Amino acid sequence: MNDLVLPTIGITLLCCLLGVMGVHAYSSGKVQRQELLNRLSATGPIAVVGRRHRFAGLDRRLRRTRFGKKLELKLAATGLDLTPGEYFVYVLAGVAALWMAASSILTSFFGPLAGLAALWGANTFLNWQRTKRTERFINQLPELSRILANATQAGLALRTSIAMAADELEAPAGEELSLVARQLAVGESLDSALGDLAARLPSRELVVLVTTLVLSNRAGGTVVSSLRNLTETLEERKETRREVKTQLSQVTVTAYAVPGFGLGALLLLNTVMPGALDRMTAALPGQAAVIVALILYAIGFVVIRRLSRIDI
Template identity: 65%
Template sequence: MDNLAQLTIGATLLFCVLATAGVHTYASGKAQREALVHRLSSTQQIPLGRRRRFTGVDRRLKRTGVGKKIENRLAATGLDLTPGEFFVYMLAAVAGFWLVASSLLAAFFGPIAAAIALWAAFAFLNWQRQKRIERFINQLPELSRILANATQAGLALRMALAMAAEELEEPAGEELGKVANALAVGQSIDDALGALAERLPSRELVVLVTTLVLSNRSGGTIVSSLRNLTITLEERKETRREVRTQLSQVTATAYIVPAMGLLMLMFMDNMWPGALDKITASGLGQAVVLMSLGLYGLGFFLVRRLAKIEV
């Protein structure tokens, strides 16, 4: 009986000692982690993560095909959004546009405004992706120069890409970091650079990737090729800037004309209260309104198409 009591007391004391040691280890580890995060964030080496919203919606959405497409588009834009957050914000925008159009114009314009808001959400993703591609293209001359200097110094192409990822700013630094990570886990240079060209499609990047891949396969002199490519990319960068400046007025016209049509509708409804309700009350009036909106949309598409000049 005494042995059982001593064994129980000993086991209890051992459990208390282990529990105390575990709590102390956990507390010290947590304090060290917080100190490390604070030190790195203060020197801007890593960003502090934010709390994600709508995690339940995000988990369910990622299981669907639509969620995967949204996730791929968000990854190409570089936005700090999850598919669930974007989906909820998009639904809120659709509902808000519906209510605003119904209250300011007429009930008939509610679904039309909701459809426009839905299109505008995905157009916003495409716009952000195109902006990121443009920034990446502007960094290509510097990227080519860094790779040429690194290879001339005797570094392998894998090491040159990793060094460029550390020296360049966003988005080139992030994208090249993905390439370096892919090479570190065993992917070939062809596959890693091909994935980069798929994420950020552009003629300039395709030329650079093709030059790197062919030089890596054949073992030729990559330095002279990159030097010549740097000069070509600088010239194309200036040409693209000039073309964009020349077409800025045309691009502004594409947005101003539909905006003028919307303002005219609001002005007419303000001058004659209830005019839009009377117009959209009949089938003929609804058909005329839809035809007018279709013509505005066609004009917007044609102007944007004419202003899109590939350099």
């Protein structure tokens, strides 16, 4: 046994040495790659950022389909660092996990229902992320309009003003305007670049701002005074939206609490009376009753959300 101590220590030290040499070789190779990119770049240093995306083959095939193109546009609007292929795989994994969890915790009858709920939840999550990012962008519109007005009044071109606003504003306005500036830099028209921006983040305020900029760019005119007036209007709408959201917060919580009570009742029933869900869903009348109850909960959720939605 003692004869194995020294070989073990030697092999451990050798592995540690090889690990240190590997880390050093990787880091030095990464630095050399960055220096090579900087030398080959005519516009200055290139920052290598981001991460390596997974499922590249699936992502390429998915992007060729109509569903993949719509999914790519929706993911771009959410600001998530996900490709359509990654999102598709993660959603399938979530559906499978919820299906198995519902089948094991409740009954096998609830497995497909949990899978459908997972699909609905994935789409709802994307819509919520896009709405959240759009609202953050809307809150930055008054400052964006003010920056554009000041830059235009100083004699800068509209394209230069947009690039300057992209550098000064935080995300998501800075990211979206940087994309618009890159589109303009490669020769895309101002109407098309701003139209893509309005399509990614649909809102009335952004449509008004885009229309003002496009019309001013086409016909000339007093873009400074238009942006000044638009800034005041956007500030007022921002405060109004904040007040309405605060007043309707209780209604929004109620919309999510009602289905939660139904799910909690099912779990409580299965805990108090083990096997009750098995007996209930074993017959066709019990399955029909469960489906009707879920449909009624869904209708109640949609109705409450519709009643709490106020267009400003």
